[in-house]
Amino acid sequence: MVNPLTEKFLKNLLYQTEGNTLDFKREQYAYYGGTDEQKSKLLKDILAFANAFRTEEAYIVIGVEEEKNKKHTVLGCQDHLNDSDLQQFVNSKTNRIVTLAYEIHLLENQPIGIIRIPKQQRPVYLKDDFSKLKKELKKEVVYYRLGSATDIANPDLIYEMGRIDAIAENQAPPLLKLQFADANSQGALGTFIKFKSAVYKKPDWELGNALRKQVTNHLAKTLEYTKEPLNQNYWRELEEYTRIKDEFRVIRFLISNDSSNLAKNIHLEIINNFDVKFVAETKYNISDVQPRWERFSNICRQIRPLSEQLTQEKVTINPYSQGWKLMINVGDIKPQSTVWTEPFYLAALTSKIINFSVQIYGDNLPKPENHNLKVKFDVTHYPSLTVDDLRARYNVPLDIM
Secondary structure, X not given: OOOOOOHHHXXXXXXXXXXXXXXXXXXXXXXXXXXXXXXXXXXXXXXXXXXXXXXXXXXXXXXXXXXXXXXXXXXXXXXXXXXXXXXXXXXXXXXXXXXXXXXXXXXOOEEEEEEEEOOXXXXXXXXXXXXXXXXXXXXXXXXXXXXXXXXXXXXXXXHHHHHHHHHHHHOOOOOEEEEEEOOOOOOEEEOEEEEEEEEEOOOOOOOOXXXXXXXXXXXXXXXXXXXXXXXXXXXXXXXXXXXXXXXXXXXEEEEEEOOOOOEEEEEEEEEEOOOOOEEEEEHHHOOOOOOOOOOOHHHHHXXXXXXXXXXXXXEEEEEEOOEEEEEEEEEEEOOOEEEEOOOEEEEEOOOEEEEEEEEEEOOOOOOOEEEEEEEXXXXXXXXXXXXXXXXXXXXXXXXXX
């Protein structure tokens, strides 16, 4: 393979989920001395990754145990495959040469094996049946990776594989331009934007329950608090809403396709694995609706519209190394047109200029495109918000205590 795998890259794999480009194996495949049925598992996995719909190299990592929602565990692998043996085994059975490599790497002082399968021409299938047992691999059947599982491609998918590969070979890649967009007007803002934000200290103690003050004796002018509040959590909700609203700033991108070719299946990735004071959230985790003191208002604030619930989220944030990876699905971009991404939110805990790179992936991009952008945060720190602060800011009626 052209690009060597660095130690940093391998460590980052331990925080990624299995999918069209990654699979973890606790133990080595039973190849040497294995039965045809055991060898068929190795062959099937390689065929599936070779046929997967992806834009980057795929890896089968051997000697690492997958862990759900946390860092994967490095177990190590002592029995390794010979690269030439593996290539001869696979390519003696397929309709076309499969480009792959078996490499041995050291990760957390443990040797591991990695099968590297770059993006290549498809479809790939067996010339003859393999294994005479019940779970044999059939000739001319196209196996492909779908998420973390293997499936069989139908004729439409096989056609799509050939069509996408033909486009990549015969057409010039689309010419994409990426910049920030105004969250409201959608106007172009360039590649450098500035924000002012406020960071309030989180209260050491929760604010008390909200109560309504009532006059019970007009002659004596005595006051008491009703025992039954309207929205007990009103002050706590309002404090959290204000703190988050002043700290986070909404971000949107504008992507232009300045070429005469369709940009197919575009998605963006932003990786932050270096700065714990640079925070990102999706729009589903930050409410734009101000809390109210009426009873049950909190329930209404938490209900997402049905249209949003039925729509696949286009912005996702997952743990990555010591930070996070933000992914934005854009879809197709027509020639000579512009699209706007779904918004997300960024916050910085100190004043700084944040330099980050956005990787753009697409089915007909020969390799990921790197676009550099900058965000400047001017951050002012304040003490914790009090009930009096919130009352003055939102003109809360005096009878709400």
